[in-house]
Amino acid sequence: MSDIATVIETMQKKPLRRDAPPAKTLVYVTPYLPPQGVQAAKSHKIATKRPVFIKAFLHDPTMSRYCKNCGGGGRVVINLIEKGPYRDVPTTQNAITWFDGDGENGKGWYVIERTLSFDCPACVK
């Protein structure tokens, strides 16, 4: 896991609603974490050899009044993963999440062991 924000640009061909502003470039933002968030993620990965996913969100960069790192919520969230990936939605009492896959972890459904949230480091100075 990287503690540097990754941004994937997605183009919307049509507005979501009729009265919506013209199509804009929305960006998928993976927030960067405060030091205690990075530490919690590293601890989980080292102790369990299982992944940690940072919760991403869609951001409209033209809405400049919202924080570019957290979208304005003031918190950043990580999911400590218990097991996965599964092709089909797993049966579990725990929360689950979808991950598109990267070089390290496969594409599919993952069972979340624990969710942690932290003050957004870009908001809290």
Ligand SMILES: [Zn+2]
């Ligand atoms: Zn923020």
